[in-house]
Amino acid sequence: MSKLCLVLGDQLSLDMSSIQSIDKQKDRILMAEVKQEATYVKHHKKKIAFIFSAMRHFAQQLDANGYQVDYIKYDDAENAGSLLEQVKKACRQHDISEVTVAQPGEYRLLEDIKQWEEELNIPVKITPDNRFMAEQSFFHDWAEGRKQLRMEYFYREMRKKHNYLMESGQPTGGKWNYDNQNREKAPKNLDIPSPTVFERDDITNEVIALVKDSFSEHFGDLDDFHYAVTRKQALVVLEEFIEHRLPKFGQYQDAMIEGEPWMYHSHVSFYINTGLLSPQECMDAAEQAYASGQAPLNSVEGFIRQILGWREYVRGFYWYLMPDYKEKNYLSASRALPDLYWGAETKMNCLKQCVKETKENAYAHHIQRLMVLGNFALLAGLDPDQVNEWYLIVYADAYEWVELPNVSGMILFTDGGLLASKPYAASGAYINKMSDYCRNCEYSVKEKTGHQACPFNYLYWDFLIRHQDVLGKNPRMGMIYNTLKKMDETKVSHMQQDAEAFFEKLANNEKV
Ligand SMILES: Cc1cc2nc3c(=O)[nH]c(=O)nc-3n(C[C@H](O)[C@H](O)[C@H](O)COP(=O)(O)OP(=O)(O)OC[C@H]3O[C@@H](n4cnc5c(N)ncnc54)[C@H](O)[C@@H]3O)c2cc1C
Numbered sequence: 044m045s046k047l048c049l050v051l052g053d054q055l056s057l058d059m060s061s062i063q064s065i066d067k068q069k070d071r072i073l074m075a076e077v078k079q080e081a082t083y084v085k086h087h088k089k090k091i092a093f094i095f096s097a098m099r100h101f102a103q104q105l106d107a108n109g110y111q112v113d114y115i116k117y118d119d120a121e122n123a124g125s126l127l128e129q130v131k132k133a134c135r136q137h138d139i140s141e142v143t144v145a146q147p148g149e150y151r152l153l154e155d156i157k158q159w160e161e162e163l164n165i166p167v168k169i170t171p172d173n174r175f176m177a178e179q180s181f182f183h184d185w186a187e188g189r190k191q192l193r194m195e196y197f198y199r200e201m202r203k204k205h206n207y208l209m210e211s212g213q214p215t216g217g218k219w220n221y222d223n224q225n226r227e228k229a230p231k232n233l234d235i236p237s238p239t240v241f242e243r244d245d246i247t248n249e250v251i252a253l254v255k256d257s258f259s260e261h262f263g264d265l266d267d268f269h270y271a272v273t274r275k276q277a278l279v280v281l282e283e284f285i286e287h288r289l290p291k292f293g294q295y296q297d298a299m300i301e302g303e304p305w306m307y308h309s310h311v312s313f314y315i316n317t318g319l320l321s322p323q324e325c326m327d328a329a330e331q332a333y334a335s336g337q338a339p340l341n342s343v344e345g346f347i348r349q350i351l352g353w354r355e356y357v358r359g360f361y362w363y364l365m366p367d368y369k370e371k372n373y374l375s376a377s378r379a380l381p382d383l384y385w386g387a388e389t390k391m392n393c394l395k396q397c398v399k400e401t402k403e404n405a406y407a408h409h410i411q412r413l414m415v416l417g418n419f420a421l422l423a424g425l426d427p428d429q430v431n432e433w434y435l436i437v438y439a440d441a442y443e444w445v446e447l448p449n450v451s452g453m454i455l456f457t458d459g460g461l462l463a464s465k466p467y468a469a470s471g472a473y474i475n476k477m478s479d480y481c482r483n484c485e486y487s488v489k490e491k492t493g494h495q496a497c498p499f500n501y502l503y504w505d506f507l508i509r510h511q512d513v514l515g516k517n518p519r520m521g522m523i524y525n526t527l528k529k530m531d532e533t534k535v536s537h538m539q540q541d542a543e544a545f546f547e548k549l550a551n552n553e554k555v
C-alpha cells in the first residue's frame with residue numbers, strides 16, 4: 044500500500060508540503076493536464092502553454108530526483124478529463140491507501156477536494172500551501188475585529204516578523220513606505236532592457252502545437268512564446284531583473300509607454316505563482332542588491348512591499364473572506380463587459396494598447412491592469428463576475444486567490460472599502476500624466492465634454508454623481524465631492540449626457 048501525491052499545475056516546487064510528506068521509494072506522484080481545469084474558464088492560450096510546459100518540465104525534474112511520477116498529458120487517450128477521475132484511476136492502478144495534496148489556490152477546487160474522501164473511500168489529506176510566508180491563521184488573527192483591512196499595516200507586521208529591511212527594530216531609512224518616490228512619468232528615449240527570452244525546447248514546441256489544436260477558440264496569441272518553463276530559467280529571469288531593472292523599478296513603477304509592455308517590472312509573477320521561484324528568494328535578492336549598493340531603497344522597498352505586502356495580503360484576504368466575498372457588489376454594477384476587452388476596435392488608445400499587449404503576452408503590468416483596464420471597468424459600472432472572469436482568463440499569473448481581491452476589492456470596490464479606502468477612480472488626466480498613450484489617441488484628453496472629449500473625463504464625474512449617495516459619505520472623497528459641488532451645472536449636465544450617449548454606444552456594440 045502506498046500514498047498518492049497529487050501535484051497541481053501551480054504547485055511546481057520540490058519543497059511543496061505534499062511532496063515533502065511522501066516517501067520517494069514507495070509512494071507515487073500524479074500530475075495531470077485535465078480538461079476540467081484547463082477549460083472551466085477559457086484561459087489565454089499562452090497561459091495554458093506556459094502552465095503545461097512548466098508542468099511537463101517539473102515532472103522531469105521530479106523524475107530526476109528519484110520520484111515515481113505518473114504524468115497524464117491533455118491528449119493522452121486514457122485522460123479521464125477531471126482530477127477526481129484521474130485520481131480514482133491511479134488509486135485502482137497502484138493500490139493506494141491515502142491521497143495527499145497541498146491546498147489548492149482556489150476555493151472552488153478546495154471544496155471539491157474535500158468531498159473526495161467519500162468518493163474514494165480512503166483518507167485524503169490536504170496539506171497547507173507552505174509557499175506563502177503568512178499562514179492563514181496569522182492573517183486571520185491580524186484581521187479579526189478590524190473594520191478595514193489595510194495592506195499597509197499588515198505589511199509592517201510582515202516586515203517585522205520576517206525581518207526584511209529592518210534595522211534595530213526600525214524600518215531601514217526611517218520610513219516604512221517610499222511609494223511617493225515611485226510615481227515618475229517616464230521620459231522620452233529611456234533605454235529599457237529587453238525581457239529575458241528563452242529558446243523553446245521540444246517539450247514547449249509540443250505543448251504549443253497542442254494548444255493550437257485543442258484551444259483554438261480561446262483568447263490570446265501564441266506567437267513568440269519566450270517564457271521560462273523551468274526553475275533554472277526562472278532564476279535567470281530573477282537575476283536579470285535584479286541586475287538590469289530593479290535600479291529603476293521604483294522610479295518608473297507606475298509609468299506606461301506605448302509599445303513597452305515590460306517596462307522595469309520583474310515579470311516574476313508567473314513563476315512565483317506556479318512555484319518555480321519562492322517569494323523569499325526574490326526578496327532576498329532585492330535586499331542583497333540594496334546592501335551592495337546596486338539598487339536604491341525606493342526600488343527595493345517597493346519590490347519587497349509588492350511581494351511581502353500585497354501578495355501575502357491578498358492571499359490572506361481571499362481565504363479569510365471566501366466564499367461570500369465573490370458575491371459582493373457594493374456599487375450594484377451590472378453592465379456587460381464590452382467587446383473591446385476581447386480586442387474589438389476602440390478609439391481609446393490606452394485601452395487599445397493594454398488589450399493588445401494582454402492578448403500578445405498574457406501579461407500587463409500593474410498600472411495597466413489597475414488604472415486603465417480596471418479604471419474603465421469601475422467607471423463604466425461593468426458587471427463584477429464578467430470582469431473577474433476576464434482577468435482570470437487573460438493573465439498567465441491569474442489564479443483566483445490573487446485575481447479576485449485585486450479585481451473585486453482593488454478595482455471594482457465591490458466590498459465598499461474593506462480592501463481599498465476609496466475607489467481607484469481617475470479621469471484621463473491621470474493616464475496622460477503617467478503614460479504617452481494620449482498622444483496617439485483619437486480623443487482629446489484636455490476636453491471634458493463633447494464628441495472629441497476623452498471618455499475617461501466625463502465617465503469619471505458621471506461615476507461620482509451616480510454613486511454620490513454612498514461615496515459622498517467617504518471622508519477620503521470629501522475634497523472631490525466639494526469640487527463637484529462647485530462645478531458649473533451646465534457643464535455637469537453635459538458630462539452626464541456624454542456619459543449616457545457613451546453607454547448607449549456600448550450597449551449597441553458601436554465603436555467607442
Ligand atoms: C486588477 C488587477 C488584477 C491583478 N491580477 C493578478 C493576478 O491574477 N495574478 C497576480 O499575480 N497578480 C495580479 N495583479 C497584481 C499585479 O498586477 C501583478 O502581480 C504584476 O503585474 C505581475 O507582474 P510583475 O511580476 O512584473 O510584477 P512587479 O510589478 O515586478 O511586482 C513584483 C511582484 O509583486 C507581486 N505583486 C505586485 N502587486 C501585487 C498585487 N496587487 N497582488 C498580488 N501580488 C502582487 C507579484 O508577485 C509580482 O510578481 C493584479 C493587479 C490588478 C490591479
Ligand code: SF4
Nearest residue numbers: 391393471481484497
Ligand atoms: S485621451 Fe483618454 S481615451 Fe485617449 S488615451 Fe488618453 S486617457 Fe485614454
